[in-house]
Amino acid sequence: MINSNAFNYINVLDKTADAAWIRNQAISNNIANADTPGYKREDINFEGELKRALGNSRYTSMDAKVGNLKVGSLKPRTFKDYNSVSYRMDGNNVDIDTENVMLAANQLKYNAIMTGVNQEFANLKLVMK
Numbered sequence: 001m002i003n004s005n006a007f008n009y010i011n012v013l014d015k016t017a018d019a020a021w022i023r024n025q026a027i028s029n030n031i032a033n034a035d036t037p038g039y040k041r042e043d044i045n046f047e048g049e050l051k052r053a054l055g056n057s058r059y060t061s062m063d064a065k066v067g068n069l070k071v072g073s074l075k076p077r078t079f080k081d082y083n084s085v086s087y088r089m090d091g092n093n094v095d096i097d098t099e100n101v102m103l104a105a106n107q108l109k110y111n112a113i114m115t116g117v118n119q120e121f122a123n124l125k126l127v128m129k
Helices: 008-032 047-054 062-068 096-128
Strands: 042-045 077-080
Touching (some): 008 047, 042 047
Antiparallel strands (some): 042 077
8 A cells, every 4th residue: 555545635624624624713713803993704715726726627537636636735725805795894894694604614615525535434444354
């Protein structure tokens, strides 16, 4: 397994899980600062980074794309959302209802990612039998 690509998908799923965890922290900060005057909501950009890293070639299989991916270059980037509309006079642009929906969706995504990681390890275990 020294020259094997057996862990390619696991490595990508690991980075994706890290990004979901960081997004969970950002959403939690948004919820905690919902009443802070002038606070601008935070989010992360990971999906765009992953899509860019995988490339747009229609004629390359997903296995090849993941195999050629430089996992170390995938970094979730936190950003302040200055573009979303603030409906409050104090400049805070956090909508608590939207943040709660995003938190629930992110938790579902994280659980699905962890299921994928567990399935990849189950596949490796099956192959090693």
